[in-house]
Amino acid sequence: MEKFVGDTPTISYVGIRGDEDREGYVSTKPNIQAIFPFRKNIWSIDVIHNVIHQNNIDRFTEIYLHLAPKELKPELKKILEHPLTKDFYYGKKANTLMDIDVKLFNKAVFEFLKGTDYPVGKLDEFPLINNDDILVRDDIFRILEDSGVGVPAYYKPIEFEVDGKVGTYNRSRSGCYFCFFQQKLEWIWLYEQHPDLFAKAMEFEKDGYTWNQNESLADLIRPERVRQIKLDAIKKQEAKKKAGSSKLVDLFGDPDEDNDAFCANCFI
Numbered sequence: 435m436e437k438f439v440g441d442t443p444t445i446s447y448v449g450i451r452g453d454e455d456r457e458g459y460v461s462t463k464p465n466i467q468a469i470f471p472f473r474k475n476i477w478s479i480d481v482i483h484n485v486i487h488q489n490n491i492d493r494f495t496e497i498y499l500h501l502a503p504k505e506l507k508p509e510l511k512k513i514l515e516h517p518l519t520k521d522f523y524y525g526k527k528a529n530t531l532m533d534i535d536v537k538l539f540n541k542a543v544f545e546f547l548k549g550t551d552y553p554v555g556k557l558d559e560f561p562l563i564n565n566d567d568i569l570v571r572d573d574i575f576r577i578l579e580d581s582g583v584g585v586p587a588y589y590k591p592i593e594f595e596v597d598g599k600v601g602t603y604n605r606s607r608s609g610c611y612f613c614f615f616q617q618k619l620e621w622i623w624l625y626e627q628h629p630d631l632f633a634k635a636m637e638f639e640k641d642g643y644t645w646n647q648n649e650s651l652a653d654l655i656r657p658e659r660v661r662q663i664k665l666d667a668i669k670k671q672e673a674k675k676k677a678g679s680s681k682l683v684d685l686f687g688d689p690d691e692d693n694d695a696f697c698a699n700c701f702i
Contacts, residue, residue: 441465443553452568467553471562472569474536475528477543482528485546488518493549498531498542506534536566592627596661601668611635614645618654619667621646625655 435446444466448458452473460468460478468478475482485494495514502510513530516522532539540563547555554560569577578585588609591602603623607615611624611631625632636651644650653659 436461436463436466439466443467443556445469445553447471449574451570451574453570464551465553469554469562471565472574474532474566474568476540476562479524481543481547481552483524484550485543486518486524486527490546491515494542494546497545498538501541501545502538506538509534537564540564592623594626594664596664596668599665599668601664601671603664603667612638616645618646618663621651621654622660622663625651625660 442465446459446461446466446468448468448470450456450458450470450473457479458468458470460480467481470476470478484490491514495511498510498514499507510531513527513534516527518524518527528539544554544560544563549555575585575589586605586609588605591604593600593602595601603619605620605623606617607613611628612635613620616624621632624635632651632655635645639645639650639652646654654663
């Protein structure tokens with residue numbers, strides 16, 4: 435993308451959902467600005483740091499209080515003038531302001547950026563600052579279905595049965611058969627639903643290399659191992675359903691996997 439746009443001022447819309455606690459790719463080129471339209475905080479971390487930095491906070495405060503309604507000014511002034519500390523850092527300060535009025539926060543940031551080289555600051559108007567919708571997984575899936583694009587089939591749960599117990603499996607992140615961060619249950623899904631792709635993945639396991647730490651794919655698909663992985667998954671799925679979690683990595687994750695790990699391709 436960076437090579438394609440060259441030096442043209444560009445806004446890069448990053449599809450991180452509102453229920454994902456992570457950042458997305460932010461270009462190091464000053465003419466490319468990342469915006470996160472699905473989140474409560476649509477701004478990238480560099481913008482937040484810029485507006486709240488001690489060198490800029492006086493100007494940002496002036497803009498903010500000029501835009502704020504009279505009844506909010508005392509509370510906002512107190513927050514804006516509160517010094518940054520290890521317990522009240524950039525993100526917390528920004529979230530505290532957004533909790534009061536996210537649209538007001540966005541308008542203040544937009545006005546601040548007009549005095550910078552950020553691409554958004556070169557616009558006369560930016561409608562997204564008046565949007566306070568937060569889109570989570572179910573919203574994104576609904577949009578895909580309603581638009582006719584549809585949800586990728588690998589996200590749709592497929593039932594399996596072990597010892598009279600029923601569980602489901604599917605992919606929780608990407609559909610790449612060579613994904614390093616497939617959970618054990620997802621490898622079983624690949625083996626049973628797409629054996630040809632599973633076989634391709636097995637071809638990479640040689641010279642001591644394995645996709646999973648301390649376990650080869652050949653060992654993973656032994657019948658007794660498949661049974662145990664599925665039983666463990668069913669147990670976890672039942673527990674998560676009782677807890678009311680709707681996150682894919684929670685509902686379909688394998689208990690011996692690190693659910694916080696993300697492939698760089700998916701992260702970007």
